[in-house]
Amino acid sequence: LPLVIMGDNGGDNFPLGRCEGDCDSHDQCQSGLLCYQRGGTEPVPGCDGTGISGKDYCAEKKNNLFISGNNGNPSSSFPLGLCEGDCDNDGDCADGLVCFERSGMDVVPGCAGLGVYGKDYCYDPNLSSPTSSSTSPPTSTPINLISSSPTYQPSKSPTKAPSSDLPLVIMGDNGGD
Numbered sequence: 001l002p003l004v005i006m007g008d009n010g011g012d013n014f015p016l017g018r019c020e021g022d023c024d025s026h027d028q029c030q031s032g033l034l035c036y037q038r039g040g041t042e043p044v045p046g047c048d049g050t051g052i053s054g055k056d057y058c059a060e061k062k063n064n065l066f067i068s069g070n071n072g073n074p075s076s077s078f079p080l081g082l083c084e085g086d087c088d089n090d091g092d093c094a095d096g097l098v099c100f101e102r103s104g105m106d107v108v109p110g111c112a113g114l115g116v117y118g119k120d121y122c123y124d125p126n127l128s129s130p131t132s133s134s135t136s137p138p139t140s141t142p143i144n145l146i147s148s149s150p151t152y153q154p155s156k157s158p159t160k161a162p163s164s165d166l167p168l169v170i171m172g173d174n175g176g177d
Contacts, residue, residue, distance in 0.1 A: 003044060003051030019047035021057035025076045026068065029058035034084075035077075037067040042116055065108060065115035083111035085121035093122035 006020040007013040007028070015030045016023050023035035036059045041050040044057045045064035051057060059066075061083070068084040069077035072092075079094040080087055087099035100108050101120045108115065110127040 001047055003047050003049045003057055005052060005055060016058045018059060019044065019057055021051060021055045023056050023058050025074045027076060032060065033058040034061050034066055034068065037069065039067075039116065045113060063110065063112050065111050065113045065121055067116055067119055080122045082124060083108065083121055085115065086119040087122050088120065096124060096126070097122040098125050 001019040003019050003021065005022055006016050008022045013020075014023075014028050016028060016033075017030050018033055023029055026033075026035050029035050035056050036044050037056050038044070038051075038054060041053050044051065044059050045062065045066075046060050047057060061081075063083050066084045067086055068080055069075075070086045071088070072078055077084070078092060080092055080097070081094050082097060087093055090097075090099050093099050099120055100106075100123045102108070102115075102118065105114055105117055108121045108123050109125075110123050111121060115121060
């Protein structure tokens with residue numbers, strides 16, 4: 001869906017639908033949508049186009065990184081939910097979530113998208129912990145991939161079916177060493 005401006009500081013168009021702007025808080029969006037706060041023309045998850053710089057649009061969350069508020073404003077956005085920012089400390093996040101303080105564009109565990117440069121997002125540390133079991137160890141017997149009798153000339157009459165006893169190994173590519 002393309003980004004379109006449907007409301008601005010009130011009016012009859014609220015709550016706004018998906019990819020519709022200009023919302024100022026989540027409660028100005030239809031159920032299941034969040035107000036995606038922008039400072040410029042950042043992409044809006046699930047919507048097409050750049051829209052108008054600085055205008056905010058309603059979008060589906062789906063664990064995409066969202067800027068929902070900053071420094072406690074708007075107060076209706078706090079505490080921030082999963083993958084929402086901009087948090088400054090754990091107290092800005094809902095219960096069980098932690099503020100992931102980024103350097104630049106660090107990936108936020110459990111969240112999709114790049115987010116906004118330098119902004120921090122709430123995440124669930126329980127969803128991003130490493131697995132408790134390790135992978136199987138490597139096999140102890142190596143596989144011999146080198147033929148005991150290599151040929152240096154192609155076969156004059158090759159077989160139709162490939163041989164099944166040796167794997168295909170490519171040793172060079174177009175004149176490389």
